[in-house]
Amino acid sequence: MTSVATADLALDHYLDLVGDGDERGAIALATTLLDSGVPAQRVIVDVIGATQRRVGELWATNEWGVAREHAATAVSERVLAAVGARTTAPAARGRITLACVDGEWHGLPARMLTELLRLDGWRVDFLGASVPGRHLITHLHQTGPDAVALSCMIPTRLPRAHAAITACRAAGIPVIAGGAGFGPDGRYAERLGADAWAATGEDAVARLSADWPPPWVAEHPGTSLGDEEYTHLVRSRPRLIATAMERLPAAYPGAHHYDQAEIDATAEDLGHIADFLAAALYVGEETIFTDFVGWTAGVLGSRGVPAGALRVGLRLVRDQLVDFPEATRMIDSSMARIAA
Ligand code: B12
Numbered sequence: 001m002t003s004v005a006t007a008d009l010a011l012d013h014y015l016d017l018v019g020d021g022d023e024r025g026a027i028a029l030a031t032t033l034l035d036s037g038v039p040a041q042r043v044i045v046d047v048i049g050a051t052q053r054r055v056g057e058l059w060a061t062n063e064w065g066v067a068r069e070h071a072a073t074a075v076s077e078r079v080l081a082a083v084g085a086r087t088t089a090p091a092a093r094g095r096i097t098l099a100c101v102d103g104e105w106h107g108l109p110a111r112m113l114t115e116l117l118r119l120d121g122w123r124v125d126f127l128g129a130s131v132p133g134r135h136l137i138t139h140l141h142q143t144g145p146d147a148v149a150l151s152c153m154i155p156t157r158l159p160r161a162h163a164a165i166t167a168c169r170a171a172g173i174p175v176i177a178g179g180a181g182f183g184p185d186g187r188y189a190e191r192l193g194a195d196a197w198a199a200t201g202e203d204a205v206a207r208l209s210a211d212w213p214p215p216w217v218a219e220h221p222g223t224s225l226g227d228e229e230y231t232h233l234v235r236s237r238p239r240l241i242a243t244a245m246e247r248l249p250a251a252y253p254g255a256h257h258y259d260q261a262e263i264d265a266t267a268e269d270l271g272h273i274a275d276f277l278a279a280a281l282y283v284g285e286e287t288i289f290t291d292f293v294g295w296t297a298g299v300l301g302s303r304g305v306p307a308g309a310l311r312v313g314l315r316l317v318r319d320q321l322v323d324f325p326e327a328t329r330m331i332d333s334s335m336a337r338i339a340a
Pocket residue numbers: 045049050052053054055056057059060069070073103104105106107108109110112113149150151152153154155176177178179180197198199200201202204291292295
């Protein structure tokens with residue numbers, strides 16, 4: 001049996017273990033796979049990564065609560081550390097700084113990439129989740145790496161990703177971008193000025209070992225990013241949400257009976273609407289917003305919240321966005337999408 005098949009067979013068992021918070025069991029399974037000749041890369045990608053995607057689906061469909069997802073992720077972090085500790089590769093290639101963009105809390109995908117790069121012979125300084133731009137730059141000045149690898153899993157962090165990419169390049173260090181936040185084919189990475197993009201950790205390993213550094217382009221042909229609408233929207237975010245919450249009971253009578261947890265969840269959802277809208281305006285990509293609304297409709301639907309409630313939330317935001325033609329157009333097309 002091939003090692004890929006062995007890793008595949010372990011998947012269901014591994015999911016059960018992390019779903020049960022069984023750290024020791026999960027580490028034992030990963031160690032057994034390594035001992036039976038499954039390469040560490042396969043354990044990282046085909047077991048840990050594939051399971052995390054499954055965990056995301058189980059959370060989205062409300063089969064798993066947040067606590068179970070958190071516990072499973074915490075177990076996988078420990079398993080990844082155990083796999084890393086059991087494998088060594090001489091750091092012969094060069095040095096890479098790997099960081100999650102400011103406000104990006106998905107540290108595990110970046111940690112997976114860290115281990116994959118180490119296995120390929122890079123010395124990796126992993127700075128973890130949510131790294132503020134100026135601290136990232138200080139680190140670059142102190143260590144002088146060959147590359148910065150920037151991870152962004154959700155598009156709301158793209159404006160910060162842009163700032164980080166610009167600052168790294170100003171310091172003379174080329175940037176490779178990755179993570180689902182940069183879009184399905186990484187198309188936002190180029191728009192934000194990254195030197196390279198890779199879809200997966202293994203693609204990143206291949207890209208960095210094949211031709212790095214890429215030819216230096218003094219300035220990437222930047223489209224205009226972060227126009228007036230974006231700036232106004234970001235500035236008015238707190239008022240936008242507060243006003244929408246005030247108007248909510250009149251627009252959605254069910255909200256009269258909301259308890260504090262429901263009020264907090266609604267305010268958080270309105271915050272996501274504002275943030276995804278801002279990101280879509282920043283990058284000039286309507287799909288960032290319409291995909292988010294489609295995804296939210298699914299998540300709320302599996303928690304028994306009707307699409308009508310989401311429509312009300314969108315309308316409460318839209319009604320305040322007088323003189324925001326792009327934003328209202330994006331909201332309208334998202335409403336048409338959920339109606340369909
Ligand atoms: C665990 C998890 C969390 C944890 C993260 C903890 C941690 N330590 O990482 C916590 C609880 C913090 C979290 C929070 C949120 N999450 Co979350 N989360 C997940 C989950 C279930 C797993 C993430 C993971 O570990 N993936 C690991 C593997 C599967 O990722 P991967 O993409 O294959 O990784 C590879 C590539 O991305 C690539 N790569 C990654 N970085 C880089 C960098 C470079 C340079 C390169 C080249 C490549 C590269 O290499 C990796 C290794 O091969 C995902 C589901 C999913 N499908 O990923 C949701 C998910 C990403 N989360 C989601 C959401 C919505 C959120 C929240 C907004 C939820 C909320 N309501 O608050 C917040 C946002 C927090 C923030 N601001 O960052 C959504 C995003 C949807 C969207 N529209 O974008 C997802 C997809 C869940 C879902 N099913 O819908 N989350």
